Amino acid sequence: MQNHFIIELLGIKDRHVDVWSISEQSGIFIVELDTKVKRQRCPSCKGITKRIHGYRNQIIQGPIVSNKRVQIHLRKRRYLCTDCQHTFFERLQMVDHYQRCTTSLQTTALTYAAMGSFTTAARLAGMTTNRLLRLFDKRDIKKRIVLPRTISIDEFKGDAGGERFQTVIADVENREIVEILPNRKVETIMKYLQSCDTGAVEIVVMDLSKSFKQAVKKALGDPLIIADRFHYMRQVYWALDEVRREVQRDLSKTDRIRMKRSKKLLWKSPYKLSEDDKKKVRELLAVHPRLEAAYELKNEIDKWFKESDETTAKEGLEVCLKAMEASSIESFREVSKTFRRWKTEILQSFVYPFSNGYIEGVNNTIKVLKRNSYGIKDFNRLRNKILWHQEVKQIMI
């Protein structure tokens, strides 16, 4: 009974494995296991045999139990085929060929690796990081061939495989990452799309990137392209930020720090500000008329963005564009140029308002992944880690 419990604790599913002895040596549990004789099928001629040829002791790493490492000493049997004289080791589920840790420990370590860093996962499972990495790299995470109705194309700074940016293709409606591409080149995205079954793709959501648009048009013909709301609105905030930084430079150190800390306060919609915050904003704006002008422009665009619908968005956008073009602020004039180039796609985002949640969900996943995968230089490893993380997370929920 007790032995059975230990077998279970070690995650061993082979029924003919038995505990021979347990001891503790310098803080490590040593579990000696042996196997019962079992009919074997010869891997060479498929004949059946029970004839023992010899034994071999194999040392295998087990899981951590009560904060102690477990070392398994397995007495493995070698059989002799009476038909063809071939000798072979018995096959066991608990340990893969040539591996030095149990199958269940591998699974545990790989699951940890999906949620945290490789180093932490290796430590929790009681193996070296290098061993875990070897295990991890050996696994193949399959590419999804059929693309869904709505995909998004986005970039993220993964710094892997010698490229600063990688591309992520996501299923917008199911909030799922579909694939990670090694860079954001037109060629790469195009080839990827062409390698998939894209028959169902109708809508592509993307940031305002020329190369994404080019790749999509070349590979998919003429799908509906929607500019991602977060991405285009971000440009407005950045334009305001540019003015803030510029104004900030001429301030005294204390005022500079105060201004720097108020970045998010200036980004907020005015109606969301408390009385106290409103006062702070007024003080900040009093520093320079340019900052005030930039703030007003931001608010105007923010209002258009939040209050427009399919029928009013176009007219409202034109008003915002004219206001930016008439302004003397370079950063906003740049935004207006970009918005003009992407006008159709921006307006589509009002026709198909994929609730922010969809995109936000994907964006958040990417953020988490960036944190988790920080410092992974090998592209395939980065890709596999991202997709593996998603797979494990879906099982755990």
Ligand SMILES: [Zn+2]
């Ligand atoms: Zn044989």
